[in-house]
Amino acid sequence: MSTIRIAVVGLGMGKLHVAGYLKHPGAEVVAVADLDESRFAAIREMVPGIRTYVDYREMLRVEKPALVSVAVPNSLHEEISCAALESGADVLCEKPMSVDLPSALRMRDKAETTGRKLYINFSQRFGAFGRTARSLVDAGELGPIYHAYCQWTRRDGIPRFGGWFGRKEMSGGGPLIDLGVHRLDFVFWLMGDAKPLTVSAVTHDRLGTALGRKHNKPFDVEDLATGLIRTDSGASILFDISWTGFQVKKEQQVLRLLGEKGSIEGSPGPHGDYTLYFCHNLAGNAYNSTPVDPTPEASSFETLVDCLLTGDPFPATTEDGIRLQAVLDALYESARVGREIEVDALQAHARG
Numbered sequence: 001m002s003t004i005r006i007a008v009v010g011l012g013m014g015k016l017h018v019a020g021y022l023k024h025p026g027a028e029v030v031a032v033a034d035l036d037e038s039r040f041a042a043i044r045e046m047v048p049g050i051r052t053y054v055d056y057r058e059m060l061r062v063e064k065p066a067l068v069s070v071a072v073p074n075s076l077h078e079e080i081s082c083a084a085l086e087s088g089a090d091v092l093c094e095k096p097m098s099v100d101l102p103s104a105l106r107m108r109d110k111a112e113t114t115g116r117k118l119y120i121n122f123s124q125r126f127g128a129f130g131r132t133a134r135s136l137v138d139a140g141e142l143g144p145i146y147h148a149y150c151q152w153t154r155r156d157g158i159p160r161f162g163g164w165f166g167r168k169e170m171s172g173g174g175p176l177i178d179l180g181v182h183r184l185d186f187v188f189w190l191m192g193d194a195k196p197l198t199v200s201a202v203t204h205d206r207l208g209t210a211l212g213r214k215h216n217k218p219f220d221v222e223d224l225a226t227g228l229i230r231t232d233s234g235a236s237i238l239f240d241i242s243w244t245g246f247q248v249k250k251e252q253q254v255l256r257l258l259g260e261k262g263s264i265e266g267s268p269g270p271h272g273d274y275t276l277y278f279c280h281n282l283a284g285n286a287y288n289s290t291p292v293d294p295t296p297e298a299s300s301f302e303t304l305v306d307c308l309l310t311g312d313p314f315p316a317t318t319e320d321g322i323r324l325q326a327v328l329d330a331l332y333e334s335a336r337v338g339r340e341i342e343v344d345a346l347q348a349h350a351r352g
């Protein structure tokens with residue numbers, strides 16, 4: 001069996017990339033890079049003999065991997081993905097694609113000029129919830145989807161408080177770009193070709209900013225984002241996403257998709273704590289809910305190796321990343337100026 005030579009840059013989430021690839025017999029994880037050498041020990045235990053680098057450019061030069069996973073702070077996605085593409089590798093870049101649309105567009109340009117592939121790790125599409133929801137949609141069980149609601153809120157869940165997640169120049173934003181990106185991608189993916197037309201958002205930063213002041217740590221992003229997206233098919237997407245807020249549950253996740261024939265409602269995880277109910281048979285005011293038992297299948301990492309070996313298309317593309325980045329930029333702009341924003345107008349501006 002032929003194998004794919006893989007390297008991973010960034011070993012926080014990147015450790016899960018290594019673990020995911022290792023499950024596929026066609027994946028050969030040859031090297032990793034991280035500025036923080038203390039992260040190498042765990043990887044060496046997982047992959048005895050793996051080569052480790054502090055300088056990712058040296059790693060690209062020496063190892064010449066066919067695929068590079070990029071799992072570093074968001075503000076470095078562009079630099080490291082572009083360097084990997086230039087080295088001749090295909091790239092799986094973590095979500096969000098980058099910190100803003102102009103950066104994401106430069107990444108797409110680099111993929112085009114180098115002729116390499118740039119994929120985005122919208123990992124939640126590949127979980128059991130995602131695949132089950134998608135199979136229901138593909139089987140036509142929902143009919144046209146006209147409304148989606150997504151909530152992902154935490155009581156006290158600012159990731160690694162004081163670090164890069166709370167610094168806009170490194171993250172691009174708070175929970176909207178960190179957690180919301182998963183949910184909104186999921187909804188657009190299930191809605192098929194839905195094109196976002198206009199967005200309206202409000203963000204808050206009271207609790208995060210107060211915590212930052214109290215502990216003398218940087219925090220200049222939102223801690224809560226809420227809003228509405230309208231699509232060209234007339235569909236509406238309502239969302240409520242936060243890292244912190246006074247709420248009963250530690251973490252609350254709801255995804256509801258309403259179609260003309262049926263609906264999906266559940267709690268998508270991400271840690272396997274999902275439920276998924278497929279509602280149909282609208283009889284009077286009562287829904288007949290059928291619980292669906294989603295069976296776990298291959299992760300994004302195994303799926304990508306499969307696709308690279310077989311030539312099949314990987315279902316989380318550069319264009320998916322660009323569409324999401326355009327929506328995120330528009331949402332942040334809407335929150336900034338306090339009114340509804342047209343996504344196309346903002347995109348035209350970003351393209352210069």
Ligand SMILES: NC(=O)c1ccc[n+]([C@@H]2O[C@H](COP(=O)([O-])OP(=O)(O)OC[C@H]3O[C@@H](n4cnc5c(N)ncnc54)[C@H](O)[C@@H]3O)[C@@H](O)[C@H]2O)c1
Pocket residue numbers: 009010011012013014033034035036039054056071072073074076094095096121122123178
């Ligand atoms: N798909 C998912 O579900 C998921 C989950 C968590 C994080 N992420 C994404 O993964 C990315 C990383 O997040 P994280 O939680 O692992 O952050 P993290 O801070 O835990 O890890 C980032 C790592 O990158 C390293 N790094 C920074 N600059 C580097 C450089 N120039 N060269 C090499 N290494 C460098 C750091 O030393 C650190 O070890 C983010 O884009 C985040 O949004 C995705």
